Amino acid sequence: MFMRLEFETQAKLRSHLATSNDLRLCVFQGIDLSPFADQLHSADLEHAVLLGCEIPHSLQAKLFDASAIIFPNVPDTPFAKYRGLLYTPEELQNDYRPGDQASYNETVDGRIYQHFKEVGPNPDDAVEALTRRLHDMSITDAMQEFIAGRHVVAVMGGHSMLRSDPLYGQVAMIGRTLTNNGFLVATGGGPGAMEAAHLGAYFATRSEVELADAVSILSAAPLYDPIGPWLDAAFAVVEKYPVMDRQACQSLGIPTWLYGHEPPAHFALTIAKYFANSVREEGLLSISKSGVIFTPGSAGTIQEIFQDACQNHYNSMGVISPMVFLGKQYWTETKPVYPLLKQLASGLPYGDLLSINDDKTEIISAIEEFHSQQAAT
Numbered sequence: 001m002f003m004r005l006e007f008e009t010q011a012k013l014r015s016h017l018a019t020s021n022d023l024r025l026c027v028f029q030g031i032d033l034s035p036f037a038d039q040l041h042s043a044d045l046e047h048a049v050l051l052g053c054e055i056p057h058s059l060q061a062k063l064f065d066a067s068a069i070i071f072p073n074v075p076d077t078p079f080a081k082y083r084g085l086l087y088t089p090e091e092l093q094n095d096y097r098p099g100d101q102a103s104y105n106e107t108v109d110g111r112i113y114q115h116f117k118e119v120g121p122n123p124d125d126a127v128e129a130l131t132r133r134l135h136d137m138s139i140t141d142a143m144q145e146f147i148a149g150r151h152v153v154a155v156m157g158g159h160s161m162l163r164s165d166p167l168y169g170q171v172a173m174i175g176r177t178l179t180n181n182g183f184l185v186a187t188g189g190g191p192g193a194m195e196a197a198h199l200g201a202y203f204a205t206r207s208e209v210e211l212a213d214a215v216s217i218l219s220a221a222p223l224y225d226p227i228g229p230w231l232d233a234a235f236a237v238v239e240k241y242p243v244m245d246r247q248a249c250q251s252l253g254i255p256t257w258l259y260g261h262e263p264p265a266h267f268a269l270t271i272a273k274y275f276a277n278s279v280r281e282e283g284l285l286s287i288s289k290s291g292v293i294f295t296p297g298s299a300g301t302i303q304e305i306f307q308d309a310c311q312n313h314y315n316s317m318g319v320i321s322p323m324v325f326l327g328k329q330y331w332t333e334t335k336p337v338y339p340l341l342k343q344l345a346s347g348l349p350y351g352d353l354l355s356i357n358d359d360k361t362e363i364i365s366a367i368e369e370f371h372s373q374q375a376a377t
Contacts, residue, residue: 008084029084052082078111081134087271101228113260132275143272150184154288157193157295162222175200189253190262191224193295198267201251205244234266291322296330312350325356
């Protein structure tokens, strides 16, 4: 299958130009091309695609002759329309000043959310609607590049899980173990169980004692509402325990500005944040081909359970993967989803991949057993 060359950074373009001037059909995303004007004049740019790039005047005739396709930048929005890379917590939240909750509105995340609220979730303005779609398209493209070659396991669960809940620490241990065993943990990128999974990944290279200390620090602000103390505690953990190896501690958060009152989990080192919640939810489940772990949650988590079941039921993603439930009593009595799911899956391939347990070791084993079977085939 033909794959276009894509350039999201000046460094990547510079590296390519050092060995080749063949840029036919390539895609430039949000790059200032001014420093490369002379080199690009001698390059083959036939049918190149430029998304929101800064184009020097001297290069415009060359691009016209090459039948390049140019998508201009659209001003007056606080977000980039043609992002080449995913977000980091530092980019989204570094302007936050612990102790000053109002300062969150000055962060990149806060400013985009304020704009989102002012315009509304379903804008009538065609340009605003288009720019959001362009942004989300770019995020999906960057996310696909980021997860390439990785074994993604999603951890789903309620945003209202308290940091002081023993289950929070258990989910963190699951995230830590999965990360150390070579999986990429992905969640909806918010508070509660989602944050716990990212915290575990963040502490993959540190001891269980240090992770327990972090949970203790966080427990002083058990719920994300209000934001201030909740986020202050996360900043305190990062200050005390800076990430030791960003690659080894990676995890992927996939939040949405639709729920922008919930700040993204600060321990997710890579963040794919969307405007369209439907794209975000379906996308998270579709990339989690090594399985999904469902921790206790309410309506949103239950919706995700049946979305995942639907993907498995019809094998719409090309891979039928495990659905692993943490909390026997919760999923069989409090929210008795599991018995219904077992009945729905009866006689179908994914029925053999349903499991439920209270033991984090057994939860992880269900994921690893599937991975081993996949590797052997």
